[in-house]
Amino acid sequence: MNHIVIKKGHNIRIGGVPPKDVVSIAGSESVAISPKTFIGVKPKRMVSEGDSVLIGSPLFFDKTKPEVKWASPANGTIKTIQFGARRVIEKIEIKVEGTEAVSGPSFTSEQLVSADRTTLLTRILEANLFPLIRQRPFNKVANPKDTPRDIFISAVNTAPLSVDLSLLIETEKNAFQAGVIALSKLTNGDVFLTSEKGHQFQNSINQTISGPHPSGNVGIQIHHSKPMKPGELIWTVNAQHVITLGKLFLTGSYIPDVILTVAGPGASKPKTVACKVGASIKSLIVDQNLKDDVRLISGDVLTGKTVDESQFLGFYDSSVTILPDSVNRPFLGMLALGSSDSKYSLTNTFLSFGEKEFKFNTAQNGEERAIVPINAWEKVLPMDIYPNELFRAILAEDIEEMEELGIWECDDEDFALCSFACPSKIDVGSVIRKGLDLMELEG
Amino acid sequence: MRWLRNILDKVEPVFKKGGKLEKLYPIFEATDTILFSTDERTHSGPHIRDSIDVKRVMILVVVALIPCYIFGAMNVGYQMALALGETSTWQQNLIRGGLKILPIIAVTFAAGAFWELLFAVVRKHSVSEGFLVTCALIPLVMPATIPLWQVAVATTFGIVIGKEIFGGVGMNIFNPALVARSFLFFTYPARISGDKVWVAGPDGYSGATALAVPAAELNQDAVTLLESVTQFDFSWINMFNGWIPGSIGETSTLWCGVGALFLVITGLGSWRVIVGAILGLTGMAVLTNFMAEVTGSSNTMLTLPAHYHLVMGGFAFGVAFMATEPVTGAHTDKGRWVYGFFIGALTVIIRSINPAYPEGTMLAILLMNAFAPLIDYFVIQGNVKRRMARYAQ
Numbered sequence: 001m002n003h004i005v006i007k008k009g010h011n012i013r014i015g016g017v018p019p020k021d022v023v024s025i026a027g028s029e030s031v032a033i034s035p036k037t038f039i040g041v042k043p044k045r046m047v048s049e050g051d052s053v054l055i056g057s058p059l060f061f062d063k064t065k066p067e068v069k070w071a072s073p074a075n076g077t078i079k080t081i082q083f084g085a086r087r088v089i090e091k092i093e094i095k096v097e098g099t100e101a102v103s104g105p106s107f108t109s110e111q112l113v114s115a116d117r118t119t120l121l122t123r124i125l126e127a128n129l130f131p132l133i134r135q136r137p138f139n140k141v142a143n144p145k146d147t148p149r150d151i152f153i154s155a156v157n158t159a160p161l162s163v164d165l166s167l168l169i170e171t172e173k174n175a176f177q178a179g180v181i182a183l184s185k186l187t188n189g190d191v192f193l194t195s196e197k198g199h200q201f202q203n204s205i206n207q208t209i210s211g212p213h214p215s216g217n218v219g220i221q222i223h224h225s226k227p228m229k230p231g232e233l234i235w236t237v238n239a240q241h242v243i244t245l246g247k248l249f250l251t252g253s254y255i256p257d258v259i260l261t262v263a264g265p266g267a268s269k270p271k272t273v274a275c276k277v278g279a280s281i282k283s284l285i286v287d288q289n290l291k292d293d294v295r296l297i298s299g300d301v302l303t304g305k306t307v308d309e310s311q312f313l314g315f316y317d318s319s320v321t322i323l324p325d326s327v328n329r330p331f332l333g334m335l336a337l338g339s340s341d342s343k344y345s346l347t348n349t350f351l352s353f354g355e356k357e358f359k360f361n362t363a364q365n366g367e368e369r370a371i372v373p374i375n376a377w378e379k380v381l382p383m384d385i386y387p388n389e390l391f392r393a394i395l396a397e398d399i400e401e402m403e404e405l406g407i408w409e410c411d412d413e414d415f416a417l418c419s420f421a422c423p424s425k426i427d428v429g430s431v432i433r434k435g436l437d438l439m440e441l442e443g
Numbered sequence: 444m445r446w447l448r449n450i451l452d453k454v455e456p457v458f459k460k461g462g463k464l465e466k467l468y469p470i471f472e473a474t475d476t477i478l479f480s481t482d483e484r485t486h487s488g489p490h491i492r493d494s495i496d497v498k499r500v501m502i503l504v505v506v507a508l509i510p511c512y513i514f515g516a517m518n519v520g521y522q523m524a525l526a527l528g529e530t531s532t533w534q535q536n537l538i539r540g541g542l543k544i545l546p547i548i549a550v551t552f553a554a555g556a557f558w559e560l561l562f563a564v565v566r567k568h569s570v571s572e573g574f575l576v577t578c579a580l581i582p583l584v585m586p587a588t589i590p591l592w593q594v595a596v597a598t599t600f601g602i603v604i605g606k607e608i609f610g611g612v613g614m615n616i617f618n619p620a621l622v623a624r625s626f627l628f629f630t631y632p633a634r635i636s637g638d639k640v641w642v643a644g645p646d647g648y649s650g651a652t653a654l655a656v657p658a659a660e661l662n663q664d665a666v667t668l669l670e671s672v673t674q675f676d677f678s679w680i681n682m683f684n685g686w687i688p689g690s691i692g693e694t695s696t697l698w699c700g701v702g703a704l705f706l707v708i709t710g711l712g713s714w715r716v717i718v719g720a721i722l723g724l725t726g727m728a729v730l731t732n733f734m735a736e737v738t739g740s741s742n743t744m745l746t747l748p749a750h751y752h753l754v755m756g757g758f759a760f761g762v763a764f765m766a767t768e769p770v771t772g773a774h775t776d777k778g779r780w781v782y783g784f785f786i787g788a789l790t791v792i793i794r795s796i797n798p799a800y801p802e803g804t805m806l807a808i809l810l811m812n813a814f815a816p817l818i819d820y821f822v823i824q825g826n827v828k829r830r831m832a833r834y835a836q
Binding site: 012014227229230295297301302303304306321323325327328329330331332333334335338343344345346347348349350352360361362363364365366367369370371372373374375376378384385386388389404405406416417419420421422423424425427428429430 | 444447448476477478479480481482483484485486487488489490491492493494495496497498499500502503569571610611612613614708709710711713769770774775776819823826827829830831833834
């Protein structure tokens with residue numbers, strides 16, 4: 001079995017780590033999907049306010065790819081459809097009233113193994129679950145008309161305060177295996193399954209990886225197993241969504257379950273919970289004894305979005321992170337010796353030692369400045385890519401140089417740690433995203 | 444410190460948009476954030492950030508210079524006593540030397556802060572902490588005898604031409620402190636070119652610097668020549684410790700080494716540059732020694748061994764604090780080796796073969812500052828070629 005060793009990177013020792021045991025929580029009164037979550041999608045609604053929907057009924061489709069539709073994660077009535085500028089749908093909210101799901105044909109394991117690509121692809125599209133599959137480059141919803149070179153699944157989540165995927169895959173072994181078999185039919189290449197513990201599944205190339213974050217990011221895994229070339233397409237599926245797809249084939253219905261962590265230094269009761277896709281943030285933090293000045297984040301602390309109580313869990317997110325949002329101003333802080341309680345740095349510029357968990361808040365710890373290249377980015381980017389030069393090529397909008405420097409292999413989430421570590425407080429990820437957008441625009 | 448915070452909070456509206464002194468906001472902002480760490484919170488990208496910022500980076504470089512300052516003051520005092528033929532305690536040396544260099548420091552910081560603040564206000568950017576480092580470096584590379592107006596002119600040139608016209612810290616091509624020094628070097632060579640010692644002492648007191656000694660004689664052995672000097676103790680160990688005349692902060696290889704170690708441990712200076720430079724210096728010195736042997740050249744400098752090159756002139760200081768400056772050096776790790784190596788090698792070449800200047804470190808670093816982007820270009824091209832080869836498969 002292929003084993004990848006990642007040396008560069010860092011596991012942020014953030015406080016508020018949740019226990020691994022899953023507790024179920026009271027369901028959300030309403031759930032929502034926000035088409036804004038999906039890069040490049042032009043949503044067209046298929047429901048109106050007041051309509052009744054089942055779990056799995058289509059809510060909207062993408063005007064650029066009409067066969068790709070989004071399934072309702074709940075059974076109930078459409079409560080609101082919120083429009084933004086130029087009447088682009090921002091959010092579809094459903095009031096949860098029951099648990100009835102759209103039912104379709106189910107497959108046994110043997111049937112799955114012998115099924116052909118068209119059958120399985122059609123089934124995923126009909127179940128309105130195709131958005132679970134994303135493509136690289138660009139990290140956007142895949143196009144069902146494409147055939148990807150390979151499909152990559154990361155079975156290890158190294159992001160701060162994330163769900164233990166290993167445990168989850170062990171408990172949902174059958175569904176996961178069914179999902180892997182189905183996905184293996186969608187590509188002429190292979191399904192690469194990368195895990196920490198060495199899960200063994202059929203119809204996939206099982207490989208292991210060790211090392212700090214971002215080793216769990218699928219982009220890093222692609223880079224180290226079979227890097228992408230310009231013009232190639234790779235599909236990626238979250239491990240949790242592989243289980244969802246597996247269950248779709250085994251049961252015939254969409255089961256919109258998601259395991260997520262509610263954690264972080266601002267959480268009074270860090271925990272791992274089972275909830276529904278698109279659950280309201282309020283329902284997830286209801287038992288947290290929160291102070292007034294906290295920041296709620298849908299997603300992990302490196303790549304998540306700021307949300308408030310009235311908003312909903314992001315489609316691809318599997319954590320809600322809570323951070324204290326009040327920042328104090330120590331006198332002559334730049335001269336402070338620092339301690340493991342007051343400072344957290346990847347450099348040795350403070351007297352903070354040990355492996356102690358750190359109570360992070362939302363402090364930027366400095367103002368934005370020009371780049372001072374002390375290798376802060378390079379130390380946390382485990383790719384054969386020069387981030388500083390790529391960054392500058394993107395700012396210069398030099399398409400050719402961006403391609404030469406390897407932008408096709410990049411995604412903004414892989415650069416989040418660079419922004420974390422940057423002494424100049426530069427948001428590297430958003431510039432990488434800008435570069436990717438530019439590449440897509442220029443074809 | 445509550446009272447200070449209250450004062451700052453009270454005057455803040457005056458500098459805010461619409462306030463009376465809104466144009467001077469960068470000055471208020473700099474004062475405010477230097478005294479009290481910023482409370483700016485993350486708004487895009489990761490929600491949490493490393494505790495390090497550019498202020499911390501810069502202030503730690505200043506901290507790394509403190510040993511050189513203390514030793515520098517003591518040495519200035521010691522050399523004064525030596526010139527006057529007096530005996531003195533280290534406390535006397537420290538006070539005497541300190542009084543000599545304090546005006547230089549004050550003038551440098553005044554001139555530096557003036558230009559930095561002026562540019563911040565006019566160009567409407569925030570005050571960059573980098574000027575602290577530049578201003579901390581400049582006095583250390585000046586002789587104690589320098590006229591204060593020259594310090595002000597040099598600092599102005601270094602900050603404005605060396606840095607601000609490129610857009611400020613992070614955008615500059617040459618190390619501003621070295622630009623300041625080279626300005627004096629070429630415009631007022633009598634004061635600073637490195638052939639005559641600069642000792643704050645009685646009028647007319649003079650002597651040859653360690654590097655000028657072998658450069659002035661033909662067909663001699665450099666080490667024998669140095670040891671025959673009676674005016675100063677030019678033995679290896681004394682030059683390593685730094686009790687010799689020179690610029691204020693550069694004489695002691697020992698304390699420059701301590702500063703360099705601090706920069707390497709904190710990760711602010713690249714050890715690759717330092718090791719590369721020492722390798723380059725050693726390699727080139729071995730080569731010149733060999734050339735002296737084989738060609739029978741009359742150039743005495745060619746016979747100077749590597750470990751003498753290391754402790755003489757400004758090499759240790761330049762490599763520890765100037766070459767390691769991340770912005771103007773090579774940005775890639777491979778490039779840093781090459782960049783450092785050539786600084787070391789060029790230093791020996793300029794010292795030994797160039798008849799005009801006894802010292803070469805400053806020019807070697809400035810020259811390599813200019814070549815750093817080219818070095819990086821070749822390193823990056825290596826990466827690009829590798830990737831293109833993979834794409835072509």
